[in-house]
Amino acid sequence: MQADRPRHVGARVQRVEDTRLLSGTARYIDDIRLPNMLHLSFVRAQYAHAKILEIDTDGLADLAYPTIVFTGKDTAGIAVTAHQDFPEMQFSEQPVLAEDKVRFVGEPVAAVLADDPYDAEDAAELVFIDYDPLTVVGTMAQARDPEMPAIFDNWKGNIFIERQMKGGDLDAAKAEAAHVIRRTFYNQRQTGVPMECRGVVAEYDQASRVLTVWTSTQIPHLVRTYICEELGLPESRVRVVAPDVGGGFGVKGQVFVEEVLVPWLAMKTGRPVKWIEDRREHMMASIHARDHEHTLEAYVSAEGRLLGLKADISVDVGAYSTYPFTAAGDPGMAAKVMPGPYDFQAYEATFRALATNKCPLGTYRGVARPSAVFSLERLMDEIAAELGMDPFEIRLKNVIRDFPYKNVLGFTYDPGSYAESLEKARDLLAADIAEAARSKASSDTRIGVGCALFIEQGAHGTPDFTRRRVPIETGYIAARVEMEPDGEVIVDVGLQNHGQGHETVMAQVAADVLGVDPSNVYVRQGDTLTTPYSVGTWGSRGGPLGGGAVHEASKILAEKLRAIAGHLLQTDKEKIVLYGGKAQVDGAEDRFIEIRKLCRIALRNVDQLPEGMIPGLEAAYSLDGSADGTYANALHAAVVEIDIKTGKMKLRRFLAVEDCGTILNPLIVDGQVRGGIVQGIGSAMLEHFIYDEECQPLSTSFADYLMPLATEIPNIEVHHIETPTPRTPLGAKGLGEGGAIGPAAAIANAVADALGISVLKTPLNGNEIWRLATAIREGE
């Protein structure tokens, strides 16, 4: 009915949140200051694995200012637990303050409170802990060694869980194969690094018995549920608020021990308590990511058809299982997504989560997919090299073309543009490919072109989580839309913006349905007091499910507006069009009533409502994803230039051909893709969280942990193909993580192309490129 009129969805609408984010008027966790507030500084473990013999706090008594200190004895039994409900799972409990033992450097051991944050930090230095160091489990090999001591008392060995996923007849595929290609790939340990570190402020009001917790999180409702379950509080009287969040990237998508401890301290002391994490704490004790080792064995026909794939997946998940995705999150995800965009029907994956004395692993943009895509897409190039085929040719020969496609594990893919993206990229890269070929004669400078084709499952529904048997349990997003007597719209959605631009996009969606301008829509999120229960923002679901829920709730409200307008204009409500602030009779534009007048009637002058209509303008909708979710696809390609003598690599070009279904806002899509790619470039070339043999962290500042900077990033070209999905109301697929998924694979493939060598691990830093170029350098 409104198809021919310009819409807000799909338009290049500038982000409304940027005004405050860029002008310094945003309100972050550290901006929250309450009267009589105590500041918390942690004493954190200095050993990776040790018994706590004694905690000496006598030094605090001599200070000129008062302090309060709590240790694991005070908080005994309060912990974060995250179990995957399989009999194979060995359970871990992460105490909010270490009790008898510490299991990674940075684990909180004592909490020191003072009136001033500087004093709290000085006082924390005066707490002396006597440790008895234990044998450190520091590597994947050590974690798999049954001779090593278990880091949990009741465990056998140090494997959280080892399971399998399989489909089809792998033996038959192997028997039929002309080529068997086996490689082991490794991606280094990283940390997530949002610009804003974590922080929690908590205040307990004795009068109302309401506990308010401000935390820099992506998942306010899940934090509330966890706090209430762990501390025995009613969810009705606990309010969790995420203020402006300065980046999360998945890091802030777990419930952390600090988020349970700080509210407990506020209740215990009867005073507001504030903890602001510093960068060093963040890097050693929030969550880590990646650290995957995959051995893949491909069974390939003489013509280059992939017949089957066998995978062995190990992930170093650190010392504790994280809530709500658990220690099994990364290895399970790697096993699940490994089949990727290719058509084959025999697969077997063994995957395991290995416990070590390191910071726990959690979700970080892409969650296992960057590693799975690195391994599979490197393997495709290895197969191409072995068979003497071109990387595009091998992919085009194996790529899925007919949709919906049921993959080897039973997941059904919605329509995508896999082959088209390959063909488009090949055309865009023709000149680079030719130049790369010519550079092979040089032993000074080599050019390489590499690509990575991948799919990104997003917006998956409850069945996907049920299958995993993890505490996340569901994935629906709820929205409530309300109109006020003056025609203004309030959208309350169970997401939490941490950079995505929800306030802009949700307003676009509601405005189109309600016929108003986006500037008349106020989007609220992140506060459990105002927003309906939901799982928060993660897993590339804000646009497709959050946007979808806002769309469906707005439709309910629009229906009511049309009914009122039809009554007043004495026409059938089906003939009413909501557009440009007016409810008008379709085809008779002079017959209209302003929408704000309808709102006034619905809420104030209710005597004018149709007989029997209930006053009010409020609608809610909860949207779950379809069982298998949506599958966005993308092709990333890198062109690198390598100085053979110095190992210096320059990214000459990076392009993405992406398809996220219906584009809700092209500016935001491009920003999401580019931001993700920059992080992926960091994974490929720079970011490496290093531990020494005793699991002492060596990368705890930005001098040691190298983030990609503008000087290292080329202009990123983003090309779009739009294949709307039938699985969400707006045709949008999840896209938030995609940018970070492809770059490590694309860049590694480009290096392999440039140097004519196997590339099996990241980061591809100067030393590693120099090492890989040894044969060329010495052949001169």
Next chain:
Amino acid sequence: MRPTPFEYHRAESLDHALALLAEFGEEGRPLGGGQSLVPMMNLRLARPAHLVDINGLPLDFIEVEGDVLRVGALVRHERYLKEKVIGERFAAFHDAVQWIGHPTIRSRGTIGGSIAHADPSAELPAVAMLYGATIIARSANGERRIAADDFFLGAYMTALEAGEMVVAVEFPLPPAHSAGAFMEISERRSDFATVSVGAQITFSGGSITGARIVATGVELQPIRAIPAEEALSGKPLSACEARAAGRAFAEGIDPISDNVASSEYRRSLAAELTSRAVEKACQRALEAGQE
């Protein structure tokens, strides 16, 4: 990431600053641009009880006096890029400045701070050695003139004594028939250098008459590449055999190894950058065409 308690003192004059530093001894540190000291204090790696702020002192001069370029301790790095004498006479110096940190670091950081901090990978200590500079140190007891070659003793270790501060660095003006270049490899443009090499040559009649080459990233302080310097002597500018010079240097070193770069990688970079810096210096000499 908050510093331990300290007292802040604003120096009203150089004598005042020196008196304060004498009083505080090991507990006192002069505060210039704060680009290394303040982060180290926030990480509690440095815990001075007293900071003596010298930013108000008249130490931000760059002046040529006879055959000497005098650079005051408070000169900020970005200024060299605008100084004509640096661009025209100190090409390697000019090259090196572009590798110092980010624009913010270059606009705040000072030469006195960089020299006194003696980060093993820093550019300005290498530049000071490359030009045979003299570090002027002052304390309440008077002035000491220390040759750059004798100043840098190890990572963050210098010949400065407690109560002493750098007030200026004196660079002898290179002779007319000279040229130089500075090369660096780092993971990112603004990072601590993995290896850097500066080369300064003098020439006559189309041949090299003398060379001075300094490298960082090999030892924990900048070192002279003496075998390379010797190898270049007498070589023609147009065929100086820079590669051989680089190899001669690299063969005699046993570089440090860390998480950024292995010893082998550093050795290879030391050879390659020596070769490239010498070639660039020779190219500049030939371009100048001043024979």
